[in-house]
Amino acid sequence: MAQPRLGSKPALTGGSAPAPVVRRRGWLRNLGAVVGVLVLAAGALLGGAVLLHPASGPDRTAGVGGGRHDAADLVGVGRPGDPGPGQAGDLAAGIGRAQRRLAEVPGDWPTWAELGLAYVQQARLTADPSYYPKANGALRRSLSEHPDGNHLALIGLGALAAARHDFAAALRYGQQAAAIDPYSAPAQGVVADALVELGRYPQAWVAVQRMVDLRPDTGSLARGSYAAELRGHVGRARELLTAALDLAPSAVDAGYALYYLGELAWNAGDVAGARARWEEGLRRAPAYLPLLAGRARVAAAEGRYAEAVAGYRTVVTRLPQASYLIEYADLLAARGDPAGARAQYAVVRTEQRLLAAQGVNVDLEMAVFDAEHGAPARALAEARATYATRRSVPAEDALAWALHANGKDAEALAHARAALRLGTRNAAFRYHVGMIEAALGDRAAARRDLAEALRLNPHFSWLQAPRARAALAALGGGRLADGRSGGAR
Numbered sequence: 001m002a003q004p005r006l007g008s009k010p011a012l013t014g015g016s017a018p019a020p021v022v023r024r025r026g027w028l029r030n031l032g033a034v035v036g037v038l039v040l041a042a043g044a045l046l047g048g049a050v051l052l053h054p055a056s057g058p059d060r061t062a063g064v065g066g067g068r069h070d071a072a073d074l075v076g077v078g079r080p081g082d083p084g085p086g087q088a089g090d091l092a093a094g095i096g097r098a099q100r101r102l103a104e105v106p107g108d109w110p111t112w113a114e115l116g117l118a119y120v121q122q123a124r125l126t127a128d129p130s131y132y133p134k135a136n137g138a139l140r141r142s143l144s145e146h147p148d149g150n151h152l153a154l155i156g157l158g159a160l161a162a163a164r165h166d167f168a169a170a171l172r173y174g175q176q177a178a179a180i181d182p183y184s185a186p187a188q189g190v191v192a193d194a195l196v197e198l199g200r201y202p203q204a205w206v207a208v209q210r211m212v213d214l215r216p217d218t219g220s221l222a223r224g225s226y227a228a229e230l231r232g233h234v235g236r237a238r239e240l241l242t243a244a245l246d247l248a249p250s251a252v253d254a255g256y257a258l259y260y261l262g263e264l265a266w267n268a269g270d271v272a273g274a275r276a277r278w279e280e281g282l283r284r285a286p287a288y289l290p291l292l293a294g295r296a297r298v299a300a301a302e303g304r305y306a307e308a309v310a311g312y313r314t315v316v317t318r319l320p321q322a323s324y325l326i327e328y329a330d331l332l333a334a335r336g337d338p339a340g341a342r343a344q345y346a347v348v349r350t351e352q353r354l355l356a357a358q359g360v361n362v363d364l365e366m367a368v369f370d371a372e373h374g375a376p377a378r379a380l381a382e383a384r385a386t387y388a389t390r391r392s393v394p395a396e397d398a399l400a401w402a403l404h405a406n407g408k409d410a411e412a413l414a415h416a417r418a419a420l421r422l423g424t425r426n427a428a429f430r431y432h433v434g435m436i437e438a439a440l441g442d443r444a445a446a447r448r449d450l451a452e453a454l455r456l457n458p459h460f461s462w463l464q465a466p467r468a469r470a471a472l473a474a475l476g477g478g479r480l481a482d483g484r485s486g487g488a489r
Contacts (some may be wrong), residue, residue, distance in 0.1 A: 056253035071340075117135070117156045137158050158173035162197070192223055199345075256285075258281030259288065266457065293327070296309075312328035326348060376402070396419040443475050
């Protein structure tokens with residue numbers, strides 16, 4: 001059967017379905033099963049991979065290879081900042097089984113690789129970076145036991161490097177693994193995620209297509225969806241996530257796909273659509289924490305603040321990732337609770353130090369945070385350090401916003417516009433360019449871009465969206481481009 005092409009809509013929606021996913025049984029008994037779980041896990045950025053639009057994708061040369069939500073790595077299914085499907089308890093049980101097996105057969109190099117990958121995923125699911133050194137030790141042990149042709153350990157080292165945001169290293173490991181086994185979809189996932197994060201988009205699209213051709217499942221289709229979203233092809237992104245949902249081999253995998261279907265709706269300003277997807281996800285996977293964060297977000301948008309605060313508190317208690325902590329803190333600040341916001345911002349700083357101590361580079365994520373929370377000089381240093389190695393659209397945006405925070409708007413403008421070069425429909429990106437244009441005195445351009453940011457998503461940030469409305473009103477943009485009021489909703 002012909003495999004679905006990312007640039008070929010009929011292959012995903014026509015009469016023949018994509019090849020069935022091989023269902024996992026006894027995972028952690030073989031690495032393919034483990035990688036099947038990890039490959040299902042997104043952003044942007046981070047951190048992702050994106051599917052090509054049928055009408056406008058770049059040329060794809062057969063056989064050429066190279067993170068939706070931080071960094072898109074293998075464990076995060078190509079979507080930046082996402083912990084991915086799976087549950088920490090299930091992984092802990094699998095880790096225990098692998099450890100018992102290795103106590104009996106210490107030279108079992110595939111199980112050492114399995115264990116290393118499981119540690120990487122456990123770090124993501126628990127927001128505990130102390131698992132990363134354990135992962136490195138297990139993966140290196142696998143290589144020492146079997147140094148030649150060990151693509152399993154190389155895939156794991158690529159996933160670990162991506163989780164630590166060392167995307168150049170992730171690319172090297174992924175390419176080495178793919179050279180050993182050109183038919184390994186997980187190896188192509190490592191390559192694709194690294195290329196996206198490095199901003200090497202034409203090569204990334206080819207790697208994503210290759211992964212789908214090799215194994216059209218929830219993980220590869222999610223990467224394709226993120227690729228389409230980055231290109232601004234939201235309808236295509238939705239189709240691919242719907243296909244991923246149809247192929248989901250478990251309730252948690254379905255919850256993952258539904259979470260990102262809700263994200264697509266949210267990012268398009270469709271609160272009701274987001275609510276429907278997230279509530280469906282919670283019915284199918286009630287323990288999947290990103291869905292609880294989505295529910296809290298909807299509650300805040302609909303004015304149910306006590307419910308929103310309680311929801312965010314539950315999420316950050318169980319999964320203290322920076323993205324959730326910042327959202328929660330910004331909501332508290334916007335609702336007049338500065339003390340509560342400061343407490344959560346302090347947790348963000350603590351998490352940053354913990355990650356850095358375990359070798360995780362969080363400069364990109366912290367640059368935007370510091371630019372918006374009173375540390376402009378530090379933000380600029382972080383953004384410049386990131387931009388030196390990564391020319392992705394999130395890196396362009398972070399540098400632009402940090403430059404703006406330091407009063408360097410003339411330099412910032414080129415980077416802010418470069419962040420839009422793929423056609424990404426991102427309200428925060430559009431807001432940043434609008435505020436920079438306003439600072440430079442280009443009132444017409446600023447009105448256009450600020451109105452577009454609010455049209456895309458009037459709730460894109462609990463702190464920055466009200467500032468966008470205020471700036472638009474000050475510029476004389478009393479109504480948005482579609483005729484809606486530019487005031488608070």
